[in-house]
Amino acid sequence: MQSLPVFLVLKGRAVILTGKGEAAEAKRRLLERVGAHIVGEDADAGIAIVADGDDATVARLKARGVLVNATDRPELCDFTLPAIIDREPVLIAIGTSGASAGLAKALRQRIEALLPQRLGTLAAALYDARAAIRARWPDASARRRAIDAGLSAGGLIDPLREDAADAVPRWLAEQGEAEPSRLVALRLLSGDPDELTLRAARLLGEADRIYHESRVPPAILDRARADAVRIPADAPPEAPGEGLSLWLEMPR
Incomplete structure (x- = not known):
């Protein structure tokens, strides 16, 4: 990863x-859209867009x-401007580090077609329900697992459902206890992240900690959540800890 995406x-x-x-x-329209104060080259500012690449x-x-x-x-850029999918307050940015604006645009169009227009309404509903969610699941780990379950494919508040925002109160009332702590063992097909199964990719995105053989390459571990703990080990742990833990091993 050459750049750190920020908003x-x-x-x-x-x-x-x-x-x-x-x-x-x-670029002016984009800056005006976010309420920036547009100034000239001699003004005091921390960032600049040189639209003629001079x-x-x-x-x-x-x-x-x-x-x-x-x-x-791109060779002169300290930052690049991504293609944007706007479902305020949800923003999805797609960048190619300046390699191809056309590719970023094509990806934006594909992804945008998948996302309901009311996705932002779901985000707002979850924001408004923060106090109720904390009261329902006081423990932070349990709360995160419950939210993950609700937002999962087919869940009551699955983000791809048009009525997900309306279902937030029902989700709070009906969602059972968070999924219990467990360890899932995965034998990888290879060290190529493109060969991850859909199940393996989903579990990597959900896991709290990743126990793994030393042979598992960084390219695989990078598919896990950034805040998931990575723990090299020779064998699956007997006491993996709370939440979802994975044991990754390479093919023999």
Whole structure:
């Protein structure tokens, strides 16, 4: 991973925009959409978009410590602008580190077609229900597992269901206890993450901790949640801990 995706709150903040033409106007519309205060090159700002990719402008701004996006010049960019799927407050950003804006756009169009328009309403409903969710599951691990179960495919609040937001009160009332702690053993097909089964990929995304043989490559471990604990081991643990634990082993 060459870049760390972040979401910047730019409302009311100064952003330098230079250049003219269609590219500059597209960036202006985007900045106006998020409420940024658009300023010129000489203004005081922490980030800048150089819409004409001018080398000299980029050099001057970088010399001042400004983070720069240079349109169509990925080698000059400190950050890139992704293709965006907007289901406010849910935002999905798709980037290629500047390799191909066309590819990012194509992926956005494919993914956007899968996501209900009311996805943002579900996010808002879950936000409003935070106090009730904490009261229902006081333990943080149990709470996370219960939320995972509700949001899973076919769950009452499955994000791909149009009526998921309306189902939040019923989910709170009907959802049973969080799934008990367990250890799941997975024998990988190979060290290639593209050969992960759907089940293995799903479990990696849900697991609290990953016990694994030393031969399991980083490319596989990177498919797990970023906050999941990675624990090299010679054999499956006898006491894996609370929540979902995985034991990964390579093919013999």
